[in-house]
Amino acid sequence: MKMETLKRWMRDWKYPTSLLCIYGFCSTVKPLEPFLIPFLTGPDKNLTMEQVTSQIFPVWTYSYLTVLVPVFLLTDWLRYKPIVVFQCVALFITTAMLLWCNGVPEMQAVQFTYGVVTSCDVAYFTYLYSIVDLKHYLKATSYCRTAQLLGYLTGSVLGQILVSLELMSYNHILVFTLVLTGIALSTSVLLPMPKTSMFFHKKRSASDGEGHAGTEEDVQSNGQKDGAELDGSKPQQQMQEDSSDCDNSSSKTGGCGYVLLRLWRDFLQCFSSRTLLIWSAWWALATCGYNQTVNYVQSLWEHVEPSSNFTVYNGGVEALSNLFGAAAAYGIGFSSADWSRWGEVTLGTLSALEGGALFAMVFSANIWVCYCGYIIFKSLYMLLITIAMYQIAAGLNMERYALVFGANTFCALVLQTIITSVVVDSSGLGLDIVTQFTIYGTYFSIIALIFFLSGLHTTMCRKPEKETQRENPEETFKVEDDAQIIIGTKF
Secondary structure, eight states, X not given: OHHHHHHHHHHSTHHHHHHHHHHHHHHHOOTTGGGHHHXXXXXXXXXXXXXXXXXXXXXXXXXXXXXXXXXXXHHHHTTSHHHHHHHHHHHHHHHHHHHHOOSHHHHHHHHHHHHHHHXXXXXXHHHHHHHSOGGGHHHHHHHHHHHHXXXXXXXXXXXXXHHHTTOSOHHHHHHHHHHHHHHHHHHHHTSOOOSOOSSSSOOOOGGGOOOOOSOXXXXXXXXXXXXXXXXXXXXXXXXXHHHHHHHHHHHHHOOHHHHHXXXXXXXXXXXXXXXXXXXXXXXXXXXXXXXXXXXXXXXXXXXXXXXXXXXXXXXXXHHHHHHHHHHHHHHGGGOOOOHXXXXXXXXXXXXXXXXXXXXXXXXXXXHHHHHHHHHHHXXXXXXXXXXXXXXXXXXXXHHHHHHHHHHHHHHHHHHHHHHIIIIISTTTTOOOHHHHHHHHHHHHHHHHHHHHHHHHHHHHHSOXXXXXXXXXXXGHHHHHHHTTTTOOOOO
């Protein structure tokens, strides 16, 4: 009787969701992350600030950009689970190298492997949506995203407690992280293998008259998706029928080239919309600046107040910024503002505040002002990226949303690579940290000016565009959660 109950539970959506929650929590608890600069520049690694900032950290950006597109395609082709397992293996290797290796080349290798880890983040939620029935998306996404947020929060708070009270050395904290990563790796191996994926292993349409390789839950999910599509507008429904024809042809020919061609056609069609193009442009520009700020903010804190003569509170600041950012992103879901009309003005205004927060961090020369400025900056970004997700996802099915998400992230990384190679890298200008953050503040000020003027033009001269009804009403809830996927910090 107990075995039957266990087997029934393992066939239910709660089984993979529970495993994914454990994986998400254990893999995101990183107590050392807020104190990476003091660890690298302290007696443990004995590196200089210039080596860390100009020679080691830039490797993460280059690595992330290099492997992003191959990993994006392999994730779908291999049906997600192998990439989830591979990500955890790479994270374990990264932590082990950080613990036992010394020197600039070794730390550059650490940054390269962590770039691979970051590029695999896309597999977490795409795996969830491939294995869980549509009617359970809301609960499953909520549970998994909560597990991740709790992991980030626990890691920051735990790190602050361990460092402030001197309960553990940095090396012992890394050993503790290795244990948690090992638990996450064991959990990822137990995940069931999906039968379908979004692009390379799509479900066959019922019009084919052919067998379906999926489970009974897949059939039910298909029926619900079809029902959701019937509620869409006529052009969108026709678009789906065309896409279905392409999928059927692709499944029959099995050609990888055909899938890539269909992705390219979808890409061109998605970005033919002015609304989507504007919000995507802000997404790419702001994410580039956000990543640069988060990656190097510890260097600024170390410059303003060296950790050798000050009790750093980096962990507490990270915890508060994540908490306030999540609250802001959650609260915006209750707003009834007409973002199609006022969205660009909002982007410009709040981007200006982000730039102001960065300038305050640079010119105050006070660590507490730096901490407050960072909390404001990160909270505003998480608020705005959530609004952008809502606007972009409107009228897009999951496949096209994933495509736009990947394209925006890639564009952000290209811009970030250019800025890193010119401003940060020692082979470029190799500017000091104060000048770097002055440039980042100017960068956000330019973004603010562009979108504020564009928003004024849209508000005064144009009528708000009508949004195409969503094909999948269930996806509204997960846009806010998916906004957090791209948020990553240096390890």
